[in-house]
Amino acid sequence: MRAARDQSVVEDYVKVIYAHTEWQPEPITTSVLAARLGLAASSVTEMVKKLGNAGLAIHVPYGAVELTPEGVRLALRMLRRHRLIETWLVEVFSYGWDEVHDEAEVLEHTLSDRLLEAIAEQLGEPSRDPHGDPIPAADGRVSRAEAxxxxxxxxxxxxxxxxxxxxxxxxxxxxxxxxxxxxxxxxxxxxxxxxxxxxxxxxxxxxxxxxxxxxxxxxxxxxxxxxxxxxxxxx
Amino acid sequence: MRAARDQSVVEDYVKVIYAHTEWQPEPITTSVLAARLGLAASSVTEMVKKLGNAGLAIHVPYGAVELTPEGVRLALRMLRRHRLIETWLVEVFSYGWDEVHDEAEVLEHTLSDRLLEAIAEQLGEPSRDPHGDPIPAADGRVSRAEAxxxxxxxxxxxxxxxxxxxxxxxxxxxxxxxxxxxxxxxxxxxxxxxxxxxxxxxxxxxxxxxxxxxxxxxxxxxxxxxxxxxxxxxx
DNA sequence: GGTAAGATTTCGGTGTGCCGAAACTCAAGA
DNA sequence: TCTTGAGTTTCGGCACACCGAAATCTTACC
Missing domain, CATH: 2.30.30.90 (Ferrous iron transport protein A (FeoA))
Structure with a gap:
């Protein structure tokens, strides 16, 4: 029963699907998704089907995977979390920009909204993270340099x-x-x-x-x- | 495979077993442990057997559960984490002392050692948390008022x-x-x-x-x- | 010492996300 | 059009922590 409320797997899938189209337009395939997540292709096919049932993604069999607006919303939420945490680690705890990823990968799923927003406020609502990736605002807006x-x-x-x-x-x-x-x-x-x-x-x-x-x-x-x-x- | 490296269930069991004897001497029974963890007694019996195999606890069937020195070490580590996090939330983020528990319950399993120790340092290595519970030192020593x-x-x-x-x-x-x-x-x-x-x-x-x-x-x-x-x- | 009530363990079974192997699809080139 | 191989899905199975019901043990009391 523990995994029943463990949203973090879903969050990871959605985040990776979204991130793939952030700097280029091609939607992601299940095999690329599998590679990014470090999972077997068959696992990803199954999970993507569940994302579909949950209304988060659309997947034509043998085709690419795309997010629904609901999925995009969740992805932006996760990206905001990930990038705020990375920024926070660099600014407050003097992490190097090469050291923040793994920690953020874990914490993005476990900080409460309250704590996350408190951190955002302490940082002054930054709009990009230490790598230049845009940090979505709390309302979902994203602003980034054309590149x-x-x-x-x-x-x-x-x-x-x-x-x-x-x-x-x-x-x-x-x-x-x-x-x-x-x-x-x-x-x-x-x-x-x-x-x-x-x-x-x-x-x-x-x-x-x-x-x-x-x-x-x-x-x-x-x-x-x-x-x-x-x-x-x-x- | 995800749960294979998910140590957090074990950490929770060990923490609760230890905490039970922190302010009184009676070792904990499986049913009390089940109640504290919000689980069925049968689940706890099974898991305690695994703790035994892992060298963390000793459990005579139908008897009480006690930690091995290894188990105590892990428990102290978790208590240090939990209580440092609670203290941090109160000090840095103005949480009320009635609001910190749930957040700490999650974060104690997910902050890296590096981040946790950085937080401890920022707080000045406090020796007790907002509720008066002693915070074990990084080396495992605990000092508390006799009460x-x-x-x-x-x-x-x-x-x-x-x-x-x-x-x-x-x-x-x-x-x-x-x-x-x-x-x-x-x-x-x-x-x-x-x-x-x-x-x-x-x-x-x-x-x-x-x-x-x-x-x-x-x-x-x-x-x-x-x-x-x-x-x-x-x- | 026997016994019943309560505590504990055993047993069969569940949902989740994962895997490898086998089956299938599709599109490109012959 | 046919073939073929890369990409994808289906299928059977696994580990994990969990549950309820049934079986078992302990203990307190008669």
């Missing part, structure tokens, strides 16, 4: 780093050591031949970035901002 | 309130409204006839306390302190 992933940025373009994916802590440590951080201005110099590294200039220093780095860094070429979101009410 | 439960205090005795059980939030709110709090000096005036209320004086005010209150308040009639505990190392 392209570095790999797809045209040669010669100049932009400000607005997001660095937190998927790989090793990469985060490397980037920090190289002084590649949020809000740093980057110039895309060009790509080395034969699918090689991407050459960029950050400040006065030039770097050759591998594919993992080039797909983890997002730059904003301009100052436009996108606002979206679904009200959180019934979550 | 008797109010119901058993001899008539005429004078003592300082050193602990108020947090089991019933309603009672806590009532006591707060009556200005009966930690460190208040209490005089036991006597018992009303026929198992009636216990009359006490707190400051200048007299109160008639029912049995629930009289078994929830502990007073120290002297200044002696008891230190105990088992090193926490391998927990």
């Amino acid at each position: 392209v992933v570095l790999r797809d940025a045209p040669e010669g373009s100049v932009g400000r780093i607005v997001r660095i994916s937190d998927r790989d802590p090793t990469l985060l440590r490397y980037l920090r050591a190289e002084a590649i951080a949020l809000d740093v201005e980057l110039t895309v110099l060009g790509r080395r031949p034969f699918g090689g590294a991407l050459a960029v200039r950050a400040g006065a220093v030039e770097h050759d970035l591998g594919d993992e780095a080039a797909t983890s860094i997002w730059i904003s070429i301009g100052e436009s901002t996108v606002t979206s979101g679904v009200p959180l009410e019934s979550s | 008797v439960v109010l119901r058993d205090a001899p008539e005429g005795s004078v003592g300082r309130i050193v602990r108020i059980s947090d089991r019933d939030p309603t009672l806590l709110r009532y006591l707060r409204a009556e200005a009966i709090a930690l460190d208040v000096e209490l005089t036991v005036l006597g018992r009303r006839p026929f198992g009636g209320a216990l009359a006490v004086r707190a400051g200048a005010v007299e109160h008639d306390l029912g049995d629930e209150a009289a078994t929830s308040i502990w007073i120290s009639i002297g200044e002696s302190t008891v230190t105990s505990g088992v090193p926490l190392e391998s927990s």
Whole structure:
């Protein structure tokens, strides 16, 4: 009976489904979802069916998985929690930005709303987390810089780093050591031949970035901002 | 597989077993344990057997349940977590002492050691929680005031309130409204006839306390302190 | 010492989320 | 159009902590 009220599995699925479309448009497939969650594909198929019954997701068999508005609301709630907690750990407890993910992964499911909102207030309702990901407001609104992933940025373009994916802590440590951080201005110099590294200039220093780095860094070429979101009410 | 590494059920059992002997000597029975945990007696019997196999408890069938040194270590660790979290919620987030229990009950299982110790440091390593319960040190030592439960205090005795059980939030709110709090000096005036209320004086005010209150308040009639505990190392 | 009441354990069974293997679907290329 | 293999779902099964009912043990009292 314990798991009956343990919402956290559902929360994880929904969060990952949503996050997948946050910086690119393709909806997620069950196998990618399985890989992200570290589960067998068969488990995910079953669970996605349950999400469907719960009104959180829509899944055409053999097709992609998409969230209902209800699912989006829950996902935004979880993303708000995750990112507020990450920010809090960095600001209040001096965690490194490469050290916050695992702790947030657990706490996002267990802090009460009351405590979470108290923390948000102490932090002054921040709008982005230490990696540049937007923190949804309590009402579900999200505002983020319009951005392209570095790999797809045209040669010669100049932009400000607005997001660095937190998927790989090793990469985060490397980037920090190289002084590649949020809000740093980057110039895309060009790509080395034969699918090689991407050459960029950050400040006065030039770097050759591998594919993992080039797909983890997002730059904003301009100052436009996108606002979206679904009200959180019934979550 | 999720529950395989979910230690929190074990942690709850061990914590309750230990807490039962914290302020009185009788070891706990499976039925009392079941009542405290809100579970069926049969479930507890089974789980206690597993605690035995795990080397955390000793249970002679049909007898009481006692912790091994290993079990005590885990229990102290959990009590430290629970009570530090309660203290933290009161100090940093202005929770009322009647509001902290449920949140702590969840978070004690989910905060990392790193975060917990950071919190302890911010609080200045407190030695007792908002209800007067001792907070075990990180090394497992416990120091608490020697105390008797109010119901058993001899008539005429004078003592300082050193602990108020947090089991019933309603009672806590009532006591707060009556200005009966930690460190208040209490005089036991006597018992009303026929198992009636216990009359006490707190400051200048007299109160008639029912049995629930009289078994929830502990007073120290002297200044002696008891230190105990088992090193926490391998927990 | 026997016995009944109460406490405790055993037993069969449940829901949940997970897994691997087998069966199935679909789309791309021949 | 047919084939094929990658991707997906179905199926049988597992571990876990739990439950109620039935069986068993203990203890207190006669």
